[in-house]
Amino acid sequence: MKPWLSFFIFTFCTMAVLEARSKVVGDSKQTQTPERGGDTASKSVKISSVGTPASNNGHGATDGVVKFGDDKSSGMGINKMASYLQRHRRLDRWGNVTCGVCVFVVTEIRDMIRRATAVQTIVQEVIKFCVNFKIEDEHVCKLIVPQFQEEVLYVVDNLLLSPDEACGIILGDACATPYFPGEMWNVTLPDTPKPIPRPPTPPKPGAPTLRFLQLTDLHLDFQYAVGSPVPCGEPLCCRVDDNITRTSTLTSHAQPGKAGKYGDYQNCDVPIDMLIALFSHLSSIQDQFDYIIMTGDIPAHDVWSQSRTQQVYHLTALDKLFDQYLPNKPVYACVGNHETSPINAFPPPGIPGQDMGWLYGALAESWGKWLPSSAMDTVFRCGVYSMSPYPGLRIVSINNNYCNNGNWWLLLNSTDPCDVLQWLIEELQSAEVKGEKVHILMHIPPGDPNCLKYWSFNFYNIVNRYENTVVNQFYGHSHQDWYTMFYDNLTFQRPVAFGFVSPSVTTYSLNNPIYRIYTLDGDYANSSWAVLDYSNFYLNLTEANLSDKPQWQFEYSPKKAYNMTGLYAKDWDDLLKRMEADDDLFQQFYLHNKNMYPRTPCHGNCKTELLCDIIEGRSYDPDLCSKHINVT
Ligand SMILES: [Zn+2]
Numbered sequence: 364m365k366p367w368l369s370f371f372i373f374t375f376c377t378m379a380v381l382e383a384r385s386k387v388v389g390d391s392k393q394t395q396t397p398e399r400g401g402d403t404a405s406k407s408v409k410i411s412s413v414g415t416p417a418s419n420n421g422h423g424a425t426d427g428v429v430k431f432g433d434d435k436s437s438g439m440g441i442n443k444m445a446s447y448l449q450r451h452r453r454l455d456r457w458g459n460v461t462c463g464v465c466v467f468v469v470t471e472i473r474d475m476i477r478r479a480t481a482v483q484t485i486v487q488e489v490i491k492f493c494v495n496f497k498i499e500d501e502h503v504c505k506l507i508v509p510q511f512q513e514e515v516l517y518v519v520d521n522l523l524l525s526p527d528e529a530c531g532i533i534l535g536d537a538c539a540t541p542y543f544p545g546e547m548w549n550v551t552l553p554d555t556p557k558p559i560p561r562p563p564t565p566p567k568p569g570a571p572t573l574r575f576l577q578l579t580d581l582h583l584d585f586q587y588a589v590g591s592p593v594p595c596g597e598p599l600c601c602r603v604d605d606n607i608t609r610t611s612t613l614t615s616h617a618q619p620g621k622a623g624k625y626g627d628y629q630n631c632d633v634p635i636d637m638l639i640a641l642f643s644h645l646s647s648i649q650d651q652f653d654y655i656i657m658t659g660d661i662p663a664h665d666v667w668s669q670s671r672t673q674q675v676y677h678l679t680a681l682d683k684l685f686d687q688y689l690p691n692k693p694v695y696a697c698v699g700n701h702e703t704s705p706i707n708a709f710p711p712p713g714i715p716g717q718d719m720g721w722l723y724g725a726l727a728e729s730w731g732k733w734l735p736s737s738a739m740d741t742v743f744r745c746g747v748y749s750m751s752p753y754p755g756l757r758i759v760s761i762n763n764n765y766c767n768n769g770n771w772w773l774l775l776n777s778t779d780p781c782d783v784l785q786w787l788i789e790e791l792q793s794a795e796v797k798g799e800k801v802h803i804l805m806h807i808p809p810g811d812p813n814c815l816k817y818w819s820f821n822f823y824n825i826v827n828r829y830e831n832t833v834v835n836q837f838y839g840h841s842h843q844d845w846y847t848m849f850y851d852n853l854t855f856q857r858p859v860a861f862g863f864v865s866p867s868v869t870t871y872s873l874n875n876p877i878y879r880i881y882t883l884d885g886d887y888a889n890s891s892w893a894v895l896d897y898s899n900f901y902l903n904l905t906e907a908n909l910s911d912k913p914q915w916q917f918e919y920s921p922k923k924a925y926n927m928t929g930l931y932a933k934d935w936d937d938l939l940k941r942m943e944a945d946d947d948l949f950q951q952f953y954l955h956n957k958n959m960y961p962r963t964p965c966h967g968n969c970k971t972e973l974l975c976d977i978i979e980g981r982s983y984d985p986d987l988c989s990k991h992i993n994v995t
Pocket residue numbers: 580582660701840841842
């Protein structure tokens with residue numbers, strides 16, 4: 364076995380561990396979406412549609428298609444993209460891997476697999492590599508590699524991309540894999556012209572309001588063990604496992620510490636005691652919200668030891684908590700990248716032997732209680748749905764694990780997997796015709812470099828087309844508190860939309876647990892269905908563990924804290940510009956961004972990175988940030 368073979372397989376496997384380690388905004392793996400040449404596209408696996416056959420118009424270059432060919436940002440120089448990736452710290456992880464090595468390895472590994480090298484030989488070599496190079500401790504190495512063997516070996520064996528293209532996905536544009544904008548895949552918009560943009564108008568004073576709760580990124584850990592050592596030398600601590608003495612070269616730097624009853628700020632997830640305390644508290648204040656949105660990620664970060672059965676068990680456990688403590692509150696959810704096993708693995712329909720029925724069926728069981736039967740077909744097929752909880756308001760739940768660069772199945776074909784975006788257009792067009800307003804739920808913020816570029820660009824254009832209809836968007840995944848902007852896709856100056864990126868319930872990592880309650884304009888005739896304000900509530904974990912009395916405290920409301928006149932896209936854009944100029948205001952935002960866990964003040968590159976994260980509503984567009992702030 365040549366060392367490069369184990370290296371390459373290992374890179375796939377360790378991505379998941381690294382993913383588990385990196386939940387700070389801008390600290391996840393970089394990648395790029397594949398180029399789809401005609402030859403490649405024609406050989407790609409057949410992807411079936413979420414919509415009806417008649418509604419699937421394909422992605423050809425016809426009238427109404429969102430076009431990218433003239434987009435200067437797609438032809439950006441390598442230096443500019445390298446700078447973008449550096450800003451997102453995407454190059455650090457791959458600092459020792461050159462493009463030449465990558466291309467060589469991809470070529471060789473594909474040939475080796477095709478020469479039928481025994482799978483177990485590959486797996487054992489990778490485990491040895493993982494242990495010998497002290498990437499993780501032996502316990503994690505032995506479990507993480509088999510988790511991914513089926514996915515990785517199948518994908519590499521069936522890879523239809525050239526080695527250059529594959530390395531472009533792994534290493535990004537900085538890997539000298541240029542884009543060919545003409546080959547960008549495009550969703551098809553209807554012929555109906557875009558209505559004239561109508562700036563939102565605030566409701567009259569005294570107009571009725573609704574309120575709804577958002578929970579995101581619970582990451583419940585049933586193996587959480589009070590008193591276990593922290594840190595522990597593994598990607599996830601505070602666990603029963605950590606009480607077992609084992610040889611680990613990584614624990615030598617461990618400081619004395621014990622996991623608290625309600626959690627720990629370091630790499631620990633949520634104990635059931637904390638979740639029960641949260642649900643008990645929410646039950647006591649249930650008159651303060653009308654319904655709940657849940658934006659994904661229920662299981663813990665022990666991605667090396669999970670199974671499908673365990674993931675479904677977590678889903679069911681959460682359902683029981685909702686049933687027990689909040690039985691009359693409708694819950695509208697979307698699916699996170701941790702719901703599946705192995706992590707991030709969402710093979711699109713049509714790949715032989717791969718079927719997401721185990722998860723989508725479980726989601727249908729969980730979500731179906733609050734959805735009309737007409738919404739269930741798309742849950743079973745793609746993990747998405749569209750439903751109207753109130754006349755005039757539509758909730759569209761998107762599964763954007765189909766844009767996740769950690770979803771290796773997309774190496775086989777990343778062109779609108781499951782036709783989710785084409786389906787979204789149909790839902791938005793229908794809503795526009797009916798005069799409905801839409802709230803979009805999805806897990807991964809679409810501007811995050813976790814989200815593949817072309818999916819992200821298409822989504823950005825869809826939001827642009829339906830700016831009068833999509834009034835609010837709600838994301839999770841980052842575990843921290845921020846928002847992301849959408850500007851008009853001609854000048855990129857006029858704010859047309861934004862999305863809330865909500866802080867997590869999990870403490871992973873260096874977070875206080877947070878939940879959020881929004882105030883919404885509705886429910887009355889001609890409601891705007893726009894969020895008017897929200898309130899965050901947090902648990903001071905140190906105090907909770909010391910007192911054994913978890914007290915949820917008010918954190919802030921943006922209108923007051925940031926002196927905003929409203930929560931429309933123009934107001935968030937205005938806040939962005941004010942934060943650039945007013946450092947006190949920015950530092951206040953930064954404390955909220957870090958979930959009230961005190962940090963050193965954020966200046967220089969730290970400040971630029973966070974402001975750029977907000978500006979970049981679509982991924983891999985390094986020109987976007989400098990259109991709005993001074994990027995040095
Ligand atoms: Zn998460």
